[in-house]
Amino acid sequence: MNYFAHLHIASITHTSWVGNLLGDFPVDVESLDTDLWIGWRLHQKVDVMVDKHEASVSFRSIPRKGRRRFAGIVQDIVMDYWLIQYWERFSVIPLNTFCHQALLGLVQDKERCPERLQSMIRSLENENWLANLGTVEGVEKAICSIMRRWRHGEYLADFVEDLDEIIKQAEAPFLRLYPDLLKFVDEGMKKAEATHSLG
Template sequence: MNYFSHLHIASITNTSWVGNLLGDFPVDVSTLAPDLLVGWRLHQQVDVMVDKHDASVHFRSMPRKGRRRFAGIVQDIVMDYWLIQYWAKFGSVPLGVFCDQAVLELVKDKDRSPERLKNMIASLERENWLPNLGTIEGVEKAILSIMRRWRYGEHLQYFLDDLPQIIEQAEAPFLALYPDLLDYVECEMKKAEATHSLG
């Protein structure tokens, strides 16, 4: 899951929106405030669950030119694409309302964010591009952004070359995975609340 999905999870778990994005940014976990740490941990749990899910394993094994070992990176981005396509099924408010709320919540904690996340939040303040993650152009831009800053980024070019097919391949895995992920997150939050109440 990528930015949009983690923000959705933050909204339904009532945890820090910035915290839920921190897993994608370099941070010193020992310095995080408790609310940010909860979000960071939730992000890690989500990533592990998604990676191990049968739907993810199936997606990574599909025939394509791009290497299987890098397919998970692209999967995260195209899962956001499909969450936006199916927003009426999974969202509790209209898409535009959610995207505006996401920016407001991120801005609240901008000053507690690492520099690269601060810059991302600032770009969202200037132009809320979250809905664009549900377009082919938005997916392409997100992959290109990773390619520019990652030393092995050139390996993602094969996925870009076949992007419409890659997106289509991800629809069924998304629909199999995301309801399970939401159930998992709800269960984990209940466990955390139970542990906190006992403590």
């Protein structure tokens, strides 16, 4: 899952918006405030669950020009695309309202973020592009952004060339995966609450 899904999970678990994005940015985990650490840890658990889910394994194994080892990066982004397409199935909050709430939450804790995340939040302040992740153009822009800043970015070019087909390939895996992910997150939060109450 990419930014949008992690923000959705932050909203339904009432954990830190910023914390739930920190897993994609270099941070000194030991120095994190408790609320940010909880979000960071939740992000890690979500990523592990998604990587191991049979729908993800199936998606990454589809024959295509792009190297299989990098398909997971693209999967994260196109899963956000499908979450936005099916938004009303997973949230009662209107999409534009959610994007506004997420922006406010991120801005509130902007100064506690590493510089690269602060830069992303500033770009959202200038133009809240979260909903654009649900467009083909937004998906392509997100992949190209990774290509520019990642030393192996050129290996994602083949995925961009076949982007329309790859997005179609991700729909069924998303619909199998995301309900399971939300159940996994809910069960994890209930266990955490039970452990806290016992303590």
